[in-house]
Amino acid sequence: MATPMGEDRPVGRMLREHPEFAPAFRQLLTDPALADPDDVSDAVLWLASDTARTVTGIQLPVDLEATAV
Numbered sequence: 001m002a003t004p005m006g007e008d009r010p011v012g013r014m015l016r017e018h019p020e021f022a023p024a025f026r027q028l029l030t031d032p033a034l035a036d037p038d039d040v041s042d043a044v045l046w047l048a049s050d051t052a053r054t055v056t057g058i059q060l061p062v063d064l065e066a067t068a069v
Contacts, residue, residue, distance in 0.1 A: 033064045 015022055043062045046052055 035062050035064055 011025075015025065040062050043060055047055065047060065
């Protein structure tokens with residue numbers, strides 16, 4: 001029998017056996033939340049400000065923890 005679309009049995013089994021891993025899959029298991037444009041512009045303004053003068057060469061995710069996986 002075919003696996004229903006969106007169902008991954010090995011991942012489901014792993015999450016049942018190791019529920020502590022569930023937070024890392026939060027963004028994948030629910031409707032993804034999107035950052036507001038204001039959140040992105042706040043990050044850009046901060047990076048362009050004197051407050052961020054010591055910050056160099058970083059990636060600044062503004063993705064509501066989508067990269068937690």
